[in-house]
Amino acid sequence: MPLRNPCALLPRRLQVVASLTLAVLLFILLLGSHPTSTSSTDYIHRVPYGPAIQSSAHQLVENLPQIPHDLPHVNTPAWLNPFRGPAHTPPPEQANSSSGEARWYTDFKWRNPFSSDTTLDEERAVLPPLAERARVYTYFESTSKDDKTKKIELELLQVWRRAWWAQGFKPIVLGKPEAMNNPLYRAVQGLELEDAMEKEMMRWLAWGNMGTGILSNWLAVPMAAKDDTLLEFLRRGEFPSLTWYKGLESGMFVGSRGEIEKAVKEAIAFPAINTTKSMFEAVGKETFAVEADHGAIAFYSSATITAKYPLLATKLSSPSTAVQGLALLPQLINSHLHTTWQNTFSSGIAVLKPLPAHTTTLIQPALDIARNLSQCPSTPIPASCPPNKPRCKPCVSNNMLISVPPVLRNTSSLFTIATVPHPYTLTSLLHSRLDLGVKFVRRETDRDSWTVAATKELLGTGLSSFSRLPALKDFVAGSYGEARTLWLVAEEPVRGDSELDLDALDWHFGFQLPRSPVSDGKSVTPVPGPERRPPPPKEEFGEGPPLSEQELMTERSMFMQAQMILRDSATGSAKGKTRGGSKSFAQTREVVEAWNLADTEVWRFVRAWDARRQLERRGWEEEEEGFLGKGTFGRWIDKIT
Known part of the structure; x- marks a missing residue:
């Protein structure tokens, strides 16, 4: 009787499965066998573990060749890699979207925590769409x-x-x-x-x-x-x-x-x-x-001036004093605009100082502006009110409160001036050192300290710094916050003792800020020297006694050096020495920015917000310049000489 294949007794499909199973078992048996002379424990002892793995890894990393940091970035086309996934591209540059080092992109997603999620560019801030005037x-x-x-x-x-x-x-x-x-x-x-x-x-x-x-x-x-x-x-x-x-x-x-x-x-x-x-x-x-x-x-019609300001009306009605009376009208209107602003913010002016230690120099320009705003404007008719506000509260003395709180406050009658420092500047001042290595930044400094401290009362203490960014941006650029705040960048100060800067502030507030003391001597100008300044502002939760003159000089020197380093790091021209050897300040700046992502985002947002505001006004002035008397007789001119 001939021998038969045992698999032939099975159906055809099961024959295939049985054959494959037998082949896999033979494969495992042949390749998985070990010499009998070597025990399994020998193989276990040969496998490295614990310190041996760490030692080998350190030795491998140390022997790796150093990769230069200035290698050019090559953006290879996607068709060279058929398995490469699709990637988003940065949005195109918009018209009038840069001024100096500030760059921005206009989009309705401006309240998102990080602008780079929209722009795919770390240097571009996302701003709200510019409202059509x-x-x-x-x-x-x-x-x-x-x-x-x-x-x-x-x-x-x-x-x-x-x-x-x-x-x-x-x-x-x-x-x-x-x-x-x-x-x-x-x-x-x-x-x-x-x-x-x-x-x-x-x-x-x-x-x-x-x-x-x-x-x-x-x-x-x-x-x-x-x-x-x-x-x-x-x-x-x-x-x-x-x-x-x-x-x-x-x-x-x-x-x-x-x-x-x-x-x-x-x-x-x-x-x-x-x-x-x-x-x-x-x-x-x-x-x-x-x-x-x-x-x-x-x-300010003739009927209004006659009814409400008889002193001015008397001068205007006489041909010999008409010019003199007309010259008082701009000063009167300007004083009423200033008085209306002061009445709107009856709770005073708050100069934000979230981290009081070693940041006095940062808020000094903001204090100068606050003192200018709190000063009583010069007026030809003291204690007078605007024609539309007959029951105003005239500024007869320098009684507008200036406070220096450590937190932002959502008070409609309080005007806030906030100065946002770059994380490198803030870290340098708080720790009194310019050498900020990776080890020091990560082990000795807190992350996003300015953002957390400024919003501590507004948002509580339980939120992360990233979660605070939408509310903080809304405080800067929202319709409510825009009318009640002035935001400055510490490294690009708008000073209250500069005529050019004061002129820019005039257009922001709508009236000319005081430049000189009034005749009765009740109000003093904040410039040029400390002997003519008003009393110091009320500071809440201050830390210890005020700084001495020597401490202030050291702080100013540190601040100026930090400004210089930031400016040079932006151009990539500065080189410095750190503990790790030669290292560019640009790399140090990147380390600090990477550790303080929220603070860096706020700084870039405020810088772009202020730059766009100035660019908008300059663009309007250039647009109107062609209609200001050039080539047409009788047209008025913008610049009064």
Whole structure:
């Protein structure tokens, strides 16, 4: 009887499985056998473990060749590696998105903790989209031949522009060229109008040529808190109807292009246009929507000055003193703007100082600004109030409180000036050393100490530093925080004793900060020397006695050296010595930034925020420069000489 394959008795599928199983078992048996002369314990003792592994690893790392740090980065194309996953690319550079070393990217994700998640770039901060400023127009055409009068009028225009810009508007001064560009200009030229009506028609023609917006007299300025309901409505720039504000006379109108054109045509068709003196007489009452709320606008009309400021009215009514009286008007309006700001922040000014030890030099510029803001402005009429705020609290003495709290406080009546230092600057001052190696930074310093200390009261002590960033950014750039805070970068200070810096602050606050003491001597200027400064501010939770002059000098010297190192590290030109040997300051800066990610993010955010604000104003000034009298006779000039 012939031999049969035992697997043949199984079904065909099971034959395949059985054959594969038998083959695997034979493979394991043949390759897994060991010589009988070697015991299993010998192999166990040959396997390194514990200190032997550590010793071998250290020896291997020490014998590795040193990789140079300046190797060029080669971004190989993805098609060379078919297994390479897809990667996001950084967003493109936006127009006007850099100023000096500050770089930013505009996006609605600006509240995210880290900007690099959006930009894929450590150096670019994500800022909120720039709000479009509603346009506010005024018509100016000087009829005076006196140079002194013209100069004062230009100064008043500067007061008007500065006040509207600080409130979030885009002020534009119009003249006869804009009126002549209106298609209805020829129709108006054929009319024989009174002088007052002709000027009023030119004003409306210029406004109609520009389109939807706000028409303001150049003696009508916003004088209220930034979150006032009327100002918030005007900032939206949406005006469904032609509106006149009762109580402002012809000081301010709002409307759309179509409504403006309709009103001008109606005035031209009015039969008695030759004898009228205002648009109210030439158009029907139904043309205007009347709004009674005008408490945020102060209009210094002739009637207002006569009723509220008789001293000024007396000078203006006399031909011999009219110029002298007009020269007092810019000073009066500026003092009322300053007084309104002081009344808005009745709780005073807080100069933030989260880490009191060895950071006095960092907040010194902020203290200078606070003292300027708390000083009483010079005014020709002491104890006077704005026409729209008859019950104000005049600044008759230097009584605005300046405090130096260690934490941010969410108080609507408190204005905060915060100075954000770079982590390298802060660490150097706190530990009185410039040599910051990796070992020292990781073992001897706290992470994100400034962010945690500043938000300790606002957010509590349980959150991580990363979780604090969204709230802190909102405190800087949110609509609520923007109106109640001023944020500075310690390494790029805005000083209260610099005319250039004070001019930039004037445009931020909307009024000219005091430069000199007032005549009665009750208020003193914060510059130029300590002998003329007001009393020191109230400091909360201060640590020990104030620093001596020698300690302050050491702190200033350390701060200046840290500034220089940061500046050189940005250019990559500086070299220094550390314990590990030769090492660039750029690498030291990277180490500190990597250890303090939240503090670095705040510093870059504030630096970019301030740089964009300055860039926006300079861009607007350059845009308006072409319409400031160059090549056109009779147009006003921006710079008063």
